Amino acid sequence: MRQGDGQARLARHLLAGAFHGVLSTHSLEHKGYPFGSVVPYVLDREGKPLMLLSHLSQHTKNLEADGRCGLTVMESGSGDVQTRSRLSALGDVARTDQAPGMERYFEYFPQTRVYHEQLGFRFYSFRPNRIHWNGGFATARWFAASRIIRANPLGPDVERKILTHMNQDHVDSLHHYLGHLGKRVPDSPVIMVGMDAEGIDLRVADELHRLELPREINTAEEARSVLIEMAGTAPPDDS
Numbered sequence: 001m002r003q004g005d006g007q008a009r010l011a012r013h014l015l016a017g018a019f020h021g022v023l024s025t026h027s028l029e030h031k032g033y034p035f036g037s038v039v040p041y042v043l044d045r046e047g048k049p050l051m052l053l054s055h056l057s058q059h060t061k062n063l064e065a066d067g068r069c070g071l072t073v074m075e076s077g078s079g080d081v082q083t084r085s086r087l088s089a090l091g092d093v094a095r096t097d098q099a100p101g102m103e104r105y106f107e108y109f110p111q112t113r114v115y116h117e118q119l120g121f122r123f124y125s126f127r128p129n130r131i132h133w134n135g136g137f138a139t140a141r142w143f144a145a146s147r148i149i150r151a152n153p154l155g156p157d158v159e160r161k162i163l164t165h166m167n168q169d170h171v172d173s174l175h176h177y178l179g180h181l182g183k184r185v186p187d188s189p190v191i192m193v194g195m196d197a198e199g200i201d202l203r204v205a206d207e208l209h210r211l212e213l214p215r216e217i218n219t220a221e222e223a224r225s226v227l228i229e230m231a232g233t234a235p236p237d238d239s
Contacts, residue, residue: 108194130142198212
């Protein structure tokens with residue numbers, strides 16, 4: 001195991017499961033100053049953040065002039081904000097018309113399809129160069145993007161088959177997975193919207209949740225095996 005692999009995995013888990021962050025761009029209106037805005041994102045097939053941005057928004061105008069930017073994401077929670085995990089990624093954003101994760105994005109944020117098809121929103125890909133990670137006391141360090149960004153080993157057709165199968169035939173298992181996160185059984189359907197080497201993503205109404213896998217997977221058969229294993233594992237007892 002390479003030095004820092006454990007922290008790199010934690011950083012990947014946060015980046016994959018935050019689903020939104022603060023995008024800092026170079027202000028056109030106020031030269032020399034950063035402009036921060038909250039944007040949703042989903043990791044594309046290459047493991048890079050994919051954003052759907054309005055051509056009218058200030059951050060999009062800034063990016064069109066200068067694609068260099070930063071993306072900051074933070075662990076959710078309460079209490080002292082400085083005790084939560086966070087990362088800041090430095091990189092470049094560019095518009096993409098053939099993003100490999102467009103349909104995947106709409107699985108996570110279905111309400112945004114109309115933004116893209118009727119309101120002129122466009123996809124932009126964030127390509128990190130370096131990532132600063134802080135997972136707690138004495139863990140702050142820089143990582144090369146190659147240590148954090150990981151392509152999804154499941155091809156789009158394979159991932160789609162897994163999602164369709166789970167959402168149609170294993171609804172009880174999806175509720176069970178949500179229990180692993182300490183969530184109560186919701187009134188809304190639990191929908192599995194994504195799977196990659198290290199986790200599965202669930203959507204309940206407009207809320208997204210990420211559940212880390214007990215081990216990494218790389219094939220459809222490994223995915224099937226770990227999903228069966230997780231369905232048979234008792235969620236934590238909160239009592």
